[in-house]
Amino acid sequence: MSHLTAWPVFLPLITGFLLILLRGKGIYYQRIVSLSAVAGLVALAVALIVVSLPGQYQVYLLGNWTAPFGIVLVADRASALMVSITAVLALAALWYAVASNTDEKGPHFHVLYQLQLFGLNGAFLTGDLFNLFVFFEVLLLASYGLLLHGGGRLRTRAGLHYVVINLIGSTLFLFAVGTLYGLLGTLNIADMAARIATAPGDSLGLIAAAGLLLLVVFGVKAAMFPLYLWMPGAYANTSAPVAALFAIMTKVGIYAIIRVHGTIFGSEAGELAYYYMPWVLGLGLVTLTFAALGVMAARNLREQIAYLVLASVATLLIGVGLNGSSALSATLYYLIHSTLIAGAMFLLADVILKGRGAFEDRFESAPQLPNAVVTGSVFMFGAIAITGMPPLSGFFGKVLILNAALHHEWVAWVFTILLAASLLTIITMARTGSSIFYRTLPPPPSPAAGEPLNRNAFMAVIGLFLVSPVLVICAQPVTAFTASAAEQLLDSTAYIEAVLSAPAVNNPSIEE
Amino acid sequence: MKKLFPHPVLTLALWGIWLLLNNTMAPGHLVLGFILAFSISLLTSGFWEEKVYIRAPLMLLRFLRIVLWDILIANITVAKLILGRNRKLKPGFFYVELDIRTPLGISLLANTISLTPGTVSCDLTEDRTRLLVHALHIEDIPATVKQIKERYETPLKEVFTEC
Amino acid sequence: MLEWILSALIVIGAFFTLVGSIGLYKLPDFFMRLHGPTKATTLGVGAILTASVLYFSFKTDDISLHEVLITVFLFITAPISAHLMAKAALHIKLKRVGRTREPADH
Amino acid sequence: MTLLSFNIPVVVLLPFVGAIAAAWVSRYSRLASAWAATIITLLAMAFLAPAAGLPFQGETLIQSWSWIPGIGLTFSFRLDGLALLFALLILAIGLLVIGYARYYLSPKDCMGRFFAYLLMFMGSMLGVVLSENLIQLVVFWELTSLTSFLLISYWRHRQDARLGARMALAITGAGGLALLAGVMLLGHVVGSYNLTDVLAAGDRVRASELYLPVLVLILIGVFTKSAQFPFHFWLPHAMAAPTPVSAYLHSATMVKAGIFLLARFFPVLSGTPEWSWIVSSAGLITLVIGAYIALFQHDLKGLLAYSTISHLGLITLLFGFGTQLAAVAAIFHIINHATFKASLFMVAGIIDHETGTRDMRRINGLFSYMPHTAVLAMIAAAAMAGVPLLNGFLSKEMFFQQTITASQVSGWAWAIPALVLIAAIFSVAYSLRFIHDVFFNGKPVDLPKTPHEPPRFMKIPVDLLVIICLAVGIIPMFTVAPVLHVAVAGTLQASPPEYSLAIWHGINLPLIMSILALAGGALVYTARKRLFAWHDASVARWDARIVFNAILGSLDRFAVGVTRVFDKGSLQNAAVWVIVTALTAGFIGWMGISAPLLGARELLPVDGVSLAVLAVMMAASLMTAVLHRRRLVSLLMLGVVGLVVSLVFVKFSAPDLALTQLSVEVVTVVLLLLALYFLPQSTPRERDKVRIGRDIAISVLAGAGVAVLTMGVLTRELTPISDYFLLNAVPGGGGTNVVNVILVDFRGTDTLGEIVVLALAGLGIYAMLRGMKLPAPDRDSQGRLWSSDNHPEIMRTHTRLLFPLMLMIAVYIFLRGHNLPGGGFIAGLIAAVALIVQYLANGIAWTSKRLRFDMHWVIGLGLLAATATGLVAMGLGYPFLTSTFTYLDWPVVGKFEVASAIAFDLGVFLVVVGATVLSLVELGKLSDSSHKAEQQKRRTEVR
Amino acid sequence: MLATALLIAFSLVTLALLLSFIRLVKGPDIPDRILALDTLYINAIALLILAGLHFGSSLYFEAALLIAVMGFVGTVAFSKYLLRGDIME
């Protein structure tokens, strides 16, 4: 019996409580344990990808109870991909946190970090809707702690908003899950999908309502218009490694829409098949518009990057909403890109902020920061990547999505908004780069001066950014993978079949 | 032995509670209950600074009987008072000078006073010598005080000692 | 016979519980109202619990005594509540009906 | 594999690699970068050379590799005549510019950066012209925008450079995106992004309903890049770049990329009225406006910039005519413009370099200072003006001929040659101004430097270019003809039409036009003083840049407005949006499917007790809201709700829930009271009645929605999966309390997640409270000092008595949980409450001294215990959290059950205790330290 | 017989519950409300035991026991809040 599917979930959990027990041992041990665990997670993620390549679903029956009665973990190409992105991002962000000593700014950083990963990987792998709620709560509470790590005025306020909005979101989640259980009598996603096909017609209205309610919940997580208002503040005001890790948080919402809605309200859902799609697409387009304007209106670099993340989320929503294998493949490709690049950008913003001393990351003239050429070049690179300019991966992701839109009836809207938003972000990022790197003041007196470049920490930034050219150069295998993942995601029938037929290990205590 | 059984009364009481909780005298629960009672009293011994012994178990039983009886009577009396015209009631505060000195004794006395309908112990002076009591309807304060001291304080003083 | 006893106990208990709340409802000041619930905790709940003990002891073969514990705990906790509430009321110098006799040296 | 199978991508990519090399070697020597750039360019030429002959043999070379097959993106290159011409221009002029720049740049300028940017730009341009795949073409196209941004902003300390670069990026970037859209639609129509396929599908494209969008989008790309009206204004502002950059970008490369695209798509898109109208209108307007404005520029480079705009308009106009001969003229003029304009820019740079200014009002009479340069400039300017025996004359003649041809197309078309003539007159005038105003016209005014001839090597590139101007002008058949021929063939994707490159075609209309232009130009120039005055007073104020800035500015204000109105940093705003969206979503979802609201399931009767109890709950709930400004009262009301909720659980057969709810309720109240101490005791009255009204409306709708939803579900039948749990709880889970078996076994992972949440809450609270200081009030809201009796004796004694009893109950509830209501959660909460009561009664110091557990440790152990049961199962070859149980029969004790789920539940118990106590005690400690701080303060105040 | 008695008892206790709640709403002072909440808890115990008798089930016992053991904690906390503001110090 292979436990590979379970390990990405439980390794961070085990590391988490080991770190609690290691509390007295000092930061050095904590770092070693934490970093090794995340490195291990990367290895596990790679293994998971390799295992998922042939296209089999890895169904893991937790507690050895068959679906739909017990909780199952399901690894397929898409979930393996999400776990991998998380692991890579987490490694870089953790490296940065350690190298920049951010982890020392408050207690329990590493514990919160590991448990955050527990929640994330759980959310990506679970095949049970209520269990998804639980993992959401885990990752949220961990994220509350991480968000507030280090403290401070704006951070606390942003944290308060983040927590309250997410608590409302959690309440909505329970209303939605409750309704679905109350009408379908099950919690397993595959089983729900199977039951919805045979549900009595008069309950479809309520099921549809619950489905859209669930979309709102995931929309809050994904930062979909008009539910994203928690997001810019939260991302802009937390510490850099946390903001970087949070780049994956919005994608949890996207993934949940793909997985949960795509399965329950997928091709098998009869009258309700893909009924939610126009909302995803429409709201994605609106989100993108607001995000682009937000990028323009941002008051400092971190806020701007937060809005750029919002724009990338909106692009993903558009990709999801276009519905179809090429659109989904494009979405997954863009998801890899946007998550890792957004993470890198938050880290880079921190490098810039520290380098500018008292001027922080505000858009005003400041003395030239130390190592301006290196930082500036990397910034330019990042700006190109995140605004979707060639030759980096953002461009190709966007082209993939546009290409998928060609067959959609809303093609004009998609093209117009996607390209107009690109233009706004390009213009704005040029202004940003110009005001941070070009328009400099004479060197300041030493106390106001920024810190020199932390080369160790900077490695994390570079490492993440390097993903972008790799995604371009290896576009062929990567898109081949995302395409196969998309095919698998769209095949609800195979998913239902695989989950519901997964056999238990023969257990002597269960008498059949 | 004293280390193992810091509070034998407590251990016994806990054992009894366990059996009561489980509504049983089954051997398994006798054993388990004893183990639990023993461990919990050991675990919480730090919370009991003073040692408590029941010097006169029979006296305790008599005291309990008195109190329960008083509660029954007082309930009926007070029920009448409540259901009757409340304007006739003569509420009042009075102090009970304490002879009993141990915290546990004082507390149990206060407890008894409160449990008996019609009187509630409201406050203990900071020097722990007087207990402020409120009565719902009181005609003769000294008589009531005397009754409290005789019926409750004296037996309590005799039952519980500390060393 | 048992049914009669049970019925009587139940109704008595419920009655005293009600009396407690009536006291709470109609007595004129806080300190007097404080006497109401003591009925409920002692005889009110006590009588119903006795009914329960009898009922379950006769319904099943075993003696059911665990209800006693409820009374035991109520006897410990109710006075604490009353004491602290009274103390709080005294502290904030809550008004009492004018005819209340004040303690000797206050 | 021969060189011919991969050399084109090498040509394109080499400059990018070279850019890194050029930047890197600059750390060793200033000039090394220039040498590196030169070598790279030569190498690129060398790689191009073996293939250069193929177009002359009528072949098109395609080199292709797979890239993203899903969207038809290949990594592929194409060398035909058109591509070859442009590649040669880019490389050759690039080489000259590199040589020129090596002398132009001052020691303060970083050579490495400059040449790296220049090489990257060169690579991007090569990529544009050599791409076979259209998406790939767009990639390089956008790269030219990016690299030109870097080049224009090279002197980043200068504001005009920064602004010019950003404007160029904005306009050309926008065009690039439009081009992307156009190309994608084009590919969609054709079914392929490969030029070969696209070029072969011209008829299909023109017949497609997407033709107009494709055309417009691609033309936006073209017009922005080639500075066609109304996108022309970025170009003069790009003159803030170092002059070698201008020489390169605005002669042969950047701006010609748009023209290249016109030529590239000529066989596909031209030949329709839409094409003619749009392209020739833009070209004509640009031609005239550029020529006109150029005359009035006082900045030497400004004049050249507008001249460039004008000439680009000319070429565009030619393509707009849509005839093959017009295309020939266009291609020819591309070549000629590249040569004379590059040399003119270089001359401007030399003058700037030598005099320290570019203001023609100050630069006069340079002929005496730098005669060599002056002669070169004069020849090049004459070529620009279309003076015979120079290359500009030839293509201009062809141009005039085409305008005359076009004028016969329709009634209004006579205007074309007329307007063209006006433009030609101004063209001659500004050329004259360039020569006369700079090299003659009296003495220099107040120059920063005394000018003299530049270094000899700086002039060599100009020399070469001017020689080309002359050679082409005099002996076109022996110089430019073959290249022009293949370029035209590449453009048309067919054999070129008959055309003549003779210098003399006899006296014809074009010649007359040329003469008129020369004469008119001379006349205008002599009248320039009055014209300048008129222009400055009227037209000069009209600058498209103002419009651009106004658009950008209002966009910016709009962005700020929208963002701040929507994202105002207000939690209430955000929360309202979420709730309203949820309501809307639910409503829309339900409305989308026509189904009755209620089902037909049989309902339970209502009884009086439930009615009363629920009424109490509803009333208490309403009171909580109504009295919310009095916080303590509101909290008390909330307590009633909590109590009644647990009664509801009892009533409807959920004893476990009731027990949990009761315990949680107690802890929550303590927690909220702990916190309330540090918060205001009442909420200020809200003044915004509208908002209250809105909130009440939203609340009522939300409540109604949820009530309706509940009724909708409860009136329908349900066949849940739960029978399985009821049937398997005892045989499979070893417990009769099915809820508990679900929690610790069937759905143990939920529970595991849940205790992680609790642990996180505890740890998070601990982390938040670390180092936190809050002022503790020394009196209550009525101004009364606090009671001095902080630990009432009677309470202390009682609670100590209670402590072991409560623990006993916790153990009892824990152990029975698998079979009867209870379990780890509830037991944990009871134990936690037992501890909390000790803290309440005896204070933190006293209790902590007697309780030496580190609650972190308890939490950690709890998680360990819960996880360990799972891991043990894994070790035995079962999935995580697989449970097992067995019955033991011991003497005396009797038969009893041992279940691994108990160990799991113990973990739950420990985490609940640890997290709850940790949270509350840390919160309690907060007040402790505050109290001390407060007392300390009072003490110091007394002193 | 027993059923009638239970019906009467339920009615009486429910009435008690309502009266307690009215006091809670009316106040007038915080201690009155605390007392009313405390009484509500006691009323709930009575209801629970009656329910146990009604259904002939011992499953209601723990809930009643729990209220007896922990119901006072809220009351104590509220009172201590009035006394000291800081309930845990």
Next chain:
Amino acid sequence: MEYMISLSIGILTATGVFLTLRARTFPVVLGLTLLAYAVNLFLFSMGRLTIGLPAIIDKTAKAAQYSDPLPQALVLTAIVIAFGMTAFLIVLALKARGELDSDHVDGLADNQQTPDQRDIGKNIDPDRGTVQ
């Protein structure tokens, strides 16, 4: 009975929403607690209402004679999670009170209507419109 429960849940939701939309942290916490009660009751009732049939296996009863245990287990989880969240939020409210000198959810002072000026920078382009 179902209608009464629905009405109760509705009122809990309405009051919870109303309090959640208040401007001060403490009422917000109370509001979210009420919402938690509402949603817990909702989730619980989704297994349908049954009286006197707790899901404690009794050898004499059949499966249909028990209440649905699954929603109960879910609600138990939800209660505990909501408790953890409430605890965290109320402490965060204290932290906000400490950091922002106000218990307003946006950190506004008592008499303040708009967000704090300290937190609003200008995003005017430093380079724009100053040069020809």
